[in-house]
Amino acid sequence: MMAVTKKLRFEVFKRDGFKCAYCGRTPPSVTLEADHIDPKSKGGKDDINNLITACFDCNRGKTNIPLNVIPETLLKNLEILKEKESQIREYRKYIKKIDNRINKDVEVISQIYSDNYPDWLLTDRFKSLSLKRFIKHLPLSEVKDAMERAINRFPDDSNSVIKYFCGIYWNKIRGD
Ligand SMILES: [Zn+2]
Incomplete structure (x- = not known):
């Protein structure tokens, strides 16, 4: 077989x-x-x-x-062990790949922000907590759209933009 x-x-x-x-x-x-x-x-x-x-x-x-x-011969046990190791490796790669994609998307959004507010940077804390979460839950296009809408609303206020951006996200999650 x-x-x-x-x-x-x-x-x-x-x-x-x-x-x-x-x-x-x-x-x-x-x-x-x-x-x-x-x-x-x-x-x-x-x-x-x-x-x-x-x-x-x-x-x-x-x-x-x-x-x-x-029957569990020694050889079979060895095979299982090898398979297990390779699964752990592949699983880590799979998780890493997803994580890399999310990090790349975080940078896309972060870039839109810094293009509009050259003197400001999103904090690492905001990027790793809030932004990552948004990107995990919504398609990149919607996160992008939320950031652009927030920038249009507050073109001169780099702080209100963040609050408004988060507000859009929560409304989307709740299904506004
Ligand atoms: Zn099971």
């Missing part, structure tokens, strides 16, 4: 946010596997649409095979 390739497995993990579909746990507390929705024994394919992220425990629970009858 051909196993799911590593590439396909990680595509499934990425799609599912590296979370077990059954219990919601993520590495490193669990080792993930790609579980066939339609079992292979019943003709299920090694296709991304037929695969779902499941942790080792949840995947075993579904098989009706008691854990203690699954």
